[in-house]
Amino acid sequence: MIVQRLREIQNRHGHLPDKDLRDLARETGVPLYRVEEISSFFPAFVLERTDPAPTVVRVCRDMACHLRGAGELLDPKKGLPALADQLSKETGKKVCVEGVSCLGRCDRAPVAWAERHPMPEHVHAWVYAGKSRGELEHLVRTLATGGEAPPADDDAKYAPHTNATTPVEIDVYAREGWPRDYRAVKKFIDFLAALPRGLQRPPRDLGGRELDAFVKENHPLLAELKAAGLLGMGGAGAPAYQKWLDVWREPPGEKYVVSNGDESEPGTFKDREIMLRMPHLLVEGVILAGLMTGATAGYIYVRHEYLEQIHELREEIARAEQIGACGPNVFNTGRAFPVEVFESPGGYICGEQSALIEAMEDRRSQPRNRPPELTTNGLRDKPTVVNNVETLAWTPFIINRAGTSYAGRGWHVPGEGKTAGFGGRRLFSVSGDVKRPGVYEVPIGLPFRELVESPEYCGGVIGKLKAIATSGPSGGLLPARLPLDPKLDEKKRAEAVARIAERSKNDAEVMDWFIKTYMPPGETSVDLLGVPLDLNFFRNLNSLLRLPVEAMLGAGLVVYAEGTDVLDQAVNFTEFYRNESCGKCVPCRLGSQKLVQIGSELIASRATGTRAEGAGADVKEITKALQLTSICGLGYVAPIPLATVMAYFPDDVAKKPNGA
Known part of the structure; x- marks a missing residue:
């Protein structure tokens, strides 16, 4: 290569x-x-x-x-x-x-x-x-001057802040006291051995509930992923079950599994800890995905800055081969499934799944136009599962303990007789102005307040909370209190809950609880720390509040205290996207630079006490152009940092805050 x-x-x-x-x-x-x-x-x-x-x-x-x-x-x-x-x-x-x-x-x-x-x-x-x-x-x-280099700050020597209760649940082997013997892989191998006619793929015309029933009967361990409700942990939140199902349904032949460990989004470092301290979970997840979808090889794509993680993964793959969990003859079945590490050439854009595949195929890492999707035309134009590191690392837990066991570990709304809540657990990276920055495994749906303030997790803000970047730079900066639209009366709130109920009764009950708790009549803003850490809840919240800029939830959270110059921070976010644009889409290449220029002009005009006329309109126009024309998500999110600051922090746009 x-x-x-x-x-x-x-x-x-x-x-x-x-x-x-x-x-x-x-x-x-x-x-x-x-x-x-x-x-x-x-x-x-x-x-x-x-x-x-x-x-x-x-x-x-x-x-x-x-x-x-x-x-x-x-x-x-x-x-x-x-x-x-x-x-x-x-x-x-x-x-x-x-x-x-x-x-x-x-x-x-x-x-x-x-x-x-x-x-x-x-x-x-x-x-x-x-x-x-x-x-x-x-x-x-x-x-x-040629002196001896000071000792490096190796990740392995660093004791990261993490959950006070250890080991975390994702490491089912450590929690159960089991040897790291790849028993989830063995479980699937034993299932295959018991099938009289081998694993039967569903007919191409089967869909909906009939397809789900077929999978449950003929491929029950795959059905566990659906029961778990496991979503992609890299940002988009696509169901893992659907990707695996789509690749399994493709005719037998060359297929691949790729773990996306190119964790290059600023503020995100959870996969770093999984790959370094729990590499067996990721390697087993790749093997499971490969065997369960009929794939022929697996790759773990890792950013080149993760030197120790690459080493640990290669050591773990060698150990897995030695015990027969992967390699030329998986647990004496005669089936080969090799796994190897692919060290990234570098660049944020490689985290986009199709750009990652381009790099693996010895091309410039520029996102592909889709369709076709990677599940049919991925690596080497063959069906390919691409999953985030954490997504794959949860699969040994799910296969060993059942999908419903994972789904039952979410956060539930408080109150006697309350049954509504969320499913599963996930990891968040938290940095910035908190007392204990680190990687924390939490129940999905846990309110921000618990993660940020609880001694179990971050231990509180250093100072008074001003803003949170809830999705690295891509979600911009949200204020400690989100503004409420004055037109959002009780009738419209009830209508919003009814619309949500058409899709999910549980989601509607959660939203109803949230409205009653944090949006009582007469309230003009919503406490951000009360918002549950759940992807779907964020989407419903956008619909309910009609926020001026879309709120997003990712794996990397950065907390900012009072005194922070959020305009300066937003310009920094925008510079990141300008620097990392691959240049394939002309509107993105030029638009990201224009956004940096607008942000710089806002800072300059603030210093002179003048107004940068038309900046808001320009950002809106660029946002529309980029979101309509960009092939990948970079162009979609590049305008959001400036847009959030202009919408939520007008005082910082007009005047540099004291202490900044």
Whole structure:
């Protein structure tokens, strides 16, 4: 694979020497321009012609790191880049300090990635987290002058804040005291062995309840996913059952399972902990998905900045092969199912599932037009399941303990006789202005207040809550209190609940409880901390409140206290999308830059006490254009950060807050 070979060369040298590119083209039998087409696309690849520096320190510039002063650290005149220029002159060797997109250690901000080539054997970077400016200046000076690199802040050495009650439920092996023996895979193997005619696929014309009944009778372990209500944990929330079913229904032959571990969304780092501390769950989830859908191979796609996670996954795959859980002969069935790790070439866009597949096929990582869907035309144009790391990691629990056991672990509304609630559990990454930033497993539907304030989880806000980014940068910033439309009277509230009831009686009962608790007559705003952490509830809330900007829920939550300049934060979010746009969609490429320009003008006009006329209208027009024309979600969400701040924080748009 060209991409993987390029990654190996980059890891070895810190850049891509021209000679190595020519050798790679010759060895793989592809034209040199194809190799250069790929190597020039990914921001993490450094070409020799760019005069790479032997010493490079990259400081994360996004979200939590920006909140912790990354902007000042990267100031070209007063920050670390100025020190690098000075050291370059003093030593005669180029030293580079530059900004980089999120490094996935938001709970230990600010974070730096350092290299000095030639690197020690088996090491291609050091990660430093939570360091002061003085410590980072010492790091740059030490590396530039040839001193011994300070000990890196390895993820394995870091004791993350997590649930006070351990082990978490997702690790069914640890909770039950079982050996990590892949018993969920064995359970499916035993089921197959008991079938007299093998696993029968449903007829193509079968659908609806008849299809569900067929699956329940003929493929009961797959039906457990439906009973669990397991959704994708990467952001979109697509049912895992549907993806697996769609791939299983395809004719036998080449099929694939791909775990998306490219966790590059700022504020999100939950998969980091699963891959490092519970790799057996992910490897078993990939194997289960493969065997249950008739796939022929599995891949775990991991961002290249997760060095330790890649190592742990490869070690776990080797262990699984040794005990027969994957490889050429799965538990002596004669069936082969190899699993391997694919190290990402780098770039946020690789997290989009079709762009990820493009990278795996040695192409520029640009999202595909769909349809066709990946479940029919995925990797190598074959049916492919693509699931988030956490989604797959929950499947051993579900197969071992039953889907209803997982579904019954959600949060339920309080009150005597109340039965309405939510199903399942999930992990959230929380960073920013909280006392205990970390990764927390919670019942789905748990109100924000419990996660943010409870000593079981984050332990409270450092100061008074001002805003929460509820979906990394993609959901923008929501205020501590959401405004209520004055026209939303009791009649319209009742009508909204009735509409929800047409789809789900349970959801309607939950919304009715929420309205009575947090939206009594005469109330003009809603306490954000009372909102349940559930994807569908957020969607219903948008419909009910008719919010000026769509509220979103993702896996990464960043909390901001009073005194934060949310306009500055929103411009930072927007710069992230500008920096990470793949450029395929012209409206996205140009629109994201225009949004950054508008945000910068708002900050400049605020400083001079003038008004940036027409900014709101411009953002609305760009939002409409991007959401109509963008192939992937990046273009859809890029305008949201500025839109939320202009809608919910007009005071910050007009004047910089005190203390910011």
